[in-house]
Amino acid sequence: MEQTSVFELRQVNRNEAGREILTNASLTIGAGEFVALLGPSGAGKTTILRLFNALDSPDSGEIRFRGERLDQVPVRDLRQKVGMVFQTPAILEGSVRENLLVFQRWQKDFTISDEEIHQILIQVGLENTRPDQAARSLSGGEKQRLALARTLMNEPEVLLLDEPTSNLDPVMAHQILRQIKTLQEEMGFTVIMVSHNHELAARYADRFVILLQGQIAADGPLSVLKTAHSPAVQTFLNGGGE
């Protein structure tokens, strides 16, 4: 990897209710990568994203963000730089505009015009959505896009996406992933995307990390994973891991 590292996991463990849900995870992610985090349901994919966004802390091991220990980075700065879109995003009561400014309106002197809002909505393919529309009346796919736009408002350096296409049909799924890819090229952020559909992810990501039962079982380009890995990884990639 020629780029500087954005995230580094060193021997990270996390327990929940007396059970190890992440075991000895070590991983380095470079700036500008598009990483797909694959694995069956319950493998620990969301767990890793929550660690990156500092919504949880590891029980042991170390996480570094741009070389600095994660627990030394001021947490709110970190979260603005490392934006996360949840699998089922919470859309708040109120308008689309209010949802986009949900946190900025706590900052004094923050103003934004309807035109700027419109530009942001276009970026995520919501060109037909009005800023004053009730956000909760949007469709599932539109809500997902709104949540993406809300995270992009912070102009993050890293974008964490938790199954961004799980509520969408295949056509829409490709559409939104294409948009994310385009945004990445424009804005230059790093993408870490959780997915359980590696065929979909294969079209956009350039690196694949496979998690099985809380352990990183494989890491590399998909072509390599398909040929040179353990039976468990092969089983997952051939669709038997679900």
Added chain:
Amino acid sequence: MESQFYVVTWWDVLVALVFIALTYGIMRYWKIGLEKTLLVGTVRTFLQLTLMGYLLSYIFNQESWYFMVGLLTLMILVASFEGYRRQKLPIPHYFLILVGSLGITVLIVLGTILKFILAVEPWYYPFVMIPIAGMIIGNGLNSMTLTANRFIGELKHREGEVETLLSLGAPVRAAVHGSLVSAIRAALIPNINNLMTVGLVQLPGMMSGQILAGIDPLIAVRYQIIIMYMWITTAVLTDVISLTFIYRQFFTSRDQLRLKILRQAEG
């Protein structure tokens, strides 16, 4: 008509037992089967209130301010413990939070009444201070336990919303704003409704008591108005102060929602 104060004697109380006799007779005739409980309750009412009477006579005979302040402290501690025990909420430091919120509220509300509204001399005059402190503490405690419970419910219900806001880099205070507002509104609405309907349906107990004791109804009414205003302030102060400390207990120093504690709460 001149107002007159009718002294109740122990003999009068004895005669009032006809009510119990009548109830007992009806229960027997209808085979309701609560006769024994009724008798126990009758005796307990007599004993508990008589004891309270002697206690109050003793208290009202004291003349030092530090006795009254000590008594106030004791009242706050006992009430807080009762509230803490009654509702096993999974809030770290809950007892201390109750004590602190009640203490600050009593200081502000009781202080205002004694110093500026009634301008009582001396300020620790027990006939005013103790009953009013009792009302503030009782009402404040009720309001706080209701609000705390409601807040936890809101937090559980809005877990996704709270974590979404945190994940965007919002301060904890912003992430829980919706839950705080809902909880406080829910606690205040009954109090505000009280302001709307008081005197329309029934007379407040305290006012009826004063009138029975021979006090001019207009004076009793003025007292009641002050009490009503005091109640709403008490509710809002105790709620806001306690929630300020409570909400933070559900987050770590790294602004993470403490899901484990939250999930301990039932419901």
